[in-house]
Amino acid sequence: MLTTILWDNDGVLVDTEHLYFRACREALARVEIELSEDRYVNLFLKKSEGLFSMISEHSLSTHEAEGLRRWRDARYLELLGEGITVIDGVREVLRTLHGRVQMGIVTGSRRRHFEMIHATTELLSYFDFVLAREDYGESKPDPAPYLEALRRHRLEAAECLVVEDSDRGLRAALAAGIRCAVIPQGLTRGLDFSGALRQLESIRELPDLVDELSHRDN
Numbered sequence: 001m002l003t004t005i006l007w008d009n010d011g012v013l014v015d016t017e018h019l020y021f022r023a024c025r026e027a028l029a030r031v032e033i034e035l036s037e038d039r040y041v042n043l044f045l046k047k048s049e050g051l052f053s054m055i056s057e058h059s060l061s062t063h064e065a066e067g068l069r070r071w072r073d074a075r076y077l078e079l080l081g082e083g084i085t086v087i088d089g090v091r092e093v094l095r096t097l098h099g100r101v102q103m104g105i106v107t108g109s110r111r112r113h114f115e116m117i118h119a120t121t122e123l124l125s126y127f128d129f130v131l132a133r134e135d136y137g138e139s140k141p142d143p144a145p146y147l148e149a150l151r152r153h154r155l156e157a158a159e160c161l162v163v164e165d166s167d168r169g170l171r172a173a174l175a176a177g178i179r180c181a182v183i184p185q186g187l188t189r190g191l192d193f194s195g196a197l198r199q200l201e202s203i204r205e206l207p208d209l210v211d212e213l214s215h216r217d218n
Contacts, residue, residue, distance in 0.1 A: 002101060002213045003159040006149055006178070007127075009107035011165035011185045012203075013090050014117055017045075018186060019079040024051055027072035033058055041187050046167045048141055073110070080116045086123065087185065089204040094126040096207045104129040104153065106145045106162075129153060141168040143175035150176065161213065163206065167191050181209055 010016045024044070025035040033054060044050050051072060055065045097103065104127055107114055111132040118124050129152075133139065136148040150157060162173035162180040166188045173180035179197040183206075184190070193199050198209055 001159060002161060002210065004102040004104065004153075004155055004161070005097065005210070006146060006160055006162045006173075007103065007105050008162075008164045008166070008169050009105050009109055009114065009117070011087075011188060012163055012183060013087060013105070013123060014121065015085040015087055015186065016080065016117060017188075019084070020044075020076055021187065023072050023076035023079060026075055027051070027068045028054060030071065031058070031060065031064070031068065037187065041191070045188055046191070048139055048168045073113075077113060077116055080113060084117055084121070086121050087203065089202055090123070093203050093206055094123065097210060098126045101210065102128050102153075104131070104149060106131045106149050108133055108139050108145070110134065140166075141171035141175070143172050143177075146173055146176035146178055150178075161197075161210070163203075167193065170196055181206065 007013060010020070021037070021040050021044075024040065028035045028051070035054065043053055051065075051069055055068065060068070094103075107130070109117065109132060111134055114130070114132050124130070131145060131149050131152070136144045138144040146162065149155065150160070157177040160178045162169070162178050164170050164173060164180055164182050165185045170180050170182055170193055174195050181198045181200055182193045182196040183200045183203055184193070200206060200209070
């Protein structure tokens, strides 16, 4: 039966993806490389190739690439410090599901970014565990993040539900053998989510899906 929900963070719980896009775009602009929104969605949110893919196209040195990455990460941290928004409906849904199922966050965010994001959200009390980028090997769309969550917390894939907002997150969940509900948000709206158990318009639809799965599994 359904016992555990594994949540993505950025774009599902908090509206931060546009800040990361801004930090990446500003970093690349320092070396006169333009990053469009469409290119960001394709490289970062679908393929997970990211900054280094664009840097390699323009033949920057390893030293220059590392410098840009550090600048990007520092700029992102600065933007996060200016305040983030919890996605509408998240608090209500977490309160509804808290205590009914175990809940964990499996995020691609570095831990220091994750901690900055949640410094004032007051959301973490609803969760039983968190896996940040430092806790596993390959990043999404590789299944490693979700496989590590299963291994570390002695979970079976069949008893879990993943909640994601991106193509790479969906592919990571499916490759780990876990069913996945997708809630597109902002930059991920309009992507192809074939293979998702359900595509939801709002996080407020999630408790009904959890009820449906719980009854089906029983």
